Amino acid sequence: MxxxxxxxxxxxxxxxxxxxxxxxxxxxxxxxxxxxxxxxxxxxxxxxxxxxxxxxxxxxxxxxxxxxxxxxxxxxxxxxxxxxxxxxLERLSAIMRRDPGRASRVQVLAANIDTVVITHPIDSPAKLGRIERELALVWDSGALPVIALTKADLADDVDAEVLAVGDIAPGVPVHPTSTVSGQGLDEIRAHLGAGRTLVLIGPSGSGKSTLVNALAGEDIQTTREVRMSDGKGRHTTVARELITLPTGGAIIDTPGLRAVGMWDSSEGLDQAFADIAGLAEGCRFRDCTHDGEPGCAVEAAVVSGELPERRLESYRELQAEIRHVNEELDVRARQERKQADKRLARDIRRFYRSGGRS
Ligand SMILES: Nc1nc2c(ncn2[C@@H]2O[C@H](COP(=O)(O)OP(=O)(O)OP(=O)(O)O)[C@@H](O)[C@H]2O)c(=O)[nH]1
Ligand SMILES: [Mg+2]
Ligand SMILES: [Zn+2]
CATH class of the missing domain: 2.40.50.140 (Nucleic acid-binding proteins)
Known part of the structure; x- marks a missing residue:
């Protein structure tokens, strides 16, 4: 008990x-x-x-x-x-990316999470393309994304970064954070609460573990430092780990992601690019690919300057990647069907050879 x-x-x-x-x-x-x-x-x-x-x-x-x-x-x-x-048990939400080590396989990063905090440092300009990728995966996961722009104490212009990232993250809260000044920690804490689970994802060195420690308090920090030290003076996270907080709620720290490959995430992509999906409603053709078709409202928005060209290119790149994954999955499914058919044919032959006594 x-x-x-x-x-x-x-x-x-x-x-x-x-x-x-x-x-x-x-x-x-x-x-x-x-x-x-x-x-x-x-x-x-x-x-x-x-x-x-x-x-x-x-x-x-x-x-x-x-x-x-x-x-x-x-x-x-x-x-x-x-x-x-x-x-x-059936997952309520799951973040899935393409397994970087194995072609056309999925890797589930974490399950049953309510909030995903995408962490990106702003000691140098934020990598927008990378954030867009992560947003597509998170929107697809069933959890809600939040962006933490970390190391705000080292940023040249925090407001400019928040604006730039806000532009590529429609509907997503963007919080500058600093574990040095304590800025933004309450905003992240607001997503933690009894029975809720929050996970941090982002590149290595973006400050995920430091943020976890700041949110969790000193006790966990000291134990973690001992446990995670790899003897090289760096505390790179090596395993995905869930920690419960004394104040309620659970937090999952993850090792930094080097690659963020799309999985079958087209719904997430449309949510991450809700601005383009909205513009696309004005395209003449319903299946417009925004690539030279007449009457394309998305390309018109690029020409008028309303939509940055970088954003459309990013969308196209991710869309192509998802298409490629789906093609590979189709090929694999066909191969598996063929093998199953062969097994069945062999079993039928055996059955008849044995005179119907299986
Ligand atoms: N100035 C400043 N430095 C920070 C802040 N947050 C993290 N750092 C530093 O950034 C470095 C990397 O932080 P970590 O928390 O280990 O990064 P991580 O995302 O967990 O990295 P991986 O475990 O490798 O994925 C450490 O030296 C931290 O002290 C911050 O808000 N301000
Ligand atoms: Mg870490
Ligand atoms: Zn179009």
Whole structure:
């Protein structure tokens, strides 16, 4: 009973309970607070379990079926057995990017999050194209994006950066933050609360862990510094990790992303580029690709200066990337169908050869 509040602090609610109810699942419910080299660290009612995924889940790895940080899972095995993650409960939200190491595979960065804080430093001008990519993934995830422009204490012109980023992020709150002056921390804190989960994503060195420490308070900072030190004097984050805050809510720190490849994220793209989607309603053709067609309102907006050309190019690039991913997925699906057909044909041959006794 003593540990039960842990799961509540981790966001256990009726929705999650409903996902496990009445399905006859054996095992214990828990939330993944860290996934590292094939192991899931799961907080359950009886404490922390370090579990491997069951074979069934490993087989679904290509489709993002392995447990990731933030997942609600069912863990089997009593204290003596090796614990296994038997089931990953349906995700309410999930950030997915193209796996940088494996072609046409998806990588799920975090699951069941409410808010994604995209962190970008403004000690030099913000990288707009990079932010646009991240926004497309986040809008596609089902969570709400927030942008933190970090290291504001080192920026030449904070207001100019906020304006420039605001222009490429329709509908997204943009907060300059500084862990030196404390600027913007309350604005980020406003997205944390009991039962809510917030994740930080962004390039390495953009200040995610520093922000987590500032939000969490000193206790966590000292333990983390010891744990995360790699002996080289840098505290680069190596695993995605979920931390509960004394003030309520959970925060997931992630290692910096080098590449942000699009997945099947076209809905997210349209939301991230709501300005272009809005202009496109004025195009003469409904399937206008804004690439030389007559009566294109989007290109007209570029000519009039209303829409920066950089923005349209960025949109086109991401759209092409998503199209490419979908083509690859189609090819893979066809190959898998073909293999399944071959297996079936072989089984039928065997059946007839054996005189109908299978
Ligand atoms: N001046 C200033 N420096 C900051 C601020 N936030 C972070 N830094 C510094 O930026 C460096 C990188 O910060 P981290 O928090 O480790 O960055 P990270 O995003 O977690 O990096 P990875 O774990 O590699 O992805 C550290 O030296 C921090 O002290 C800030 O608001 N102002
Ligand atoms: Mg870090
Ligand atoms: Zn058009």
């Amino acid at each position: 003593e540990r039960a509040p842990d799961l509540l602090a981790l966001g256990l609610d009726d929705r999650v309970r409903a996902l496990t109810a009445g399905r006859g699942r054996n095992g214990e419910l828990g939330r993944v607070i860290r996934s590292d080299r094939g192991f899931a660290f799961v907080v359950t009612e009886s404490g922390l379990r370090v579990a491997r995924p069951a074979t069934r889940l490993v087989k679904q790895a290509d489709e993002g079926g392995l447990p990731v940080v933030g997942d609600w899972v069912v863990v089997s095995g009593d204290e003596d057995d090796e614990p296994l993650v038997e089931d990953v």
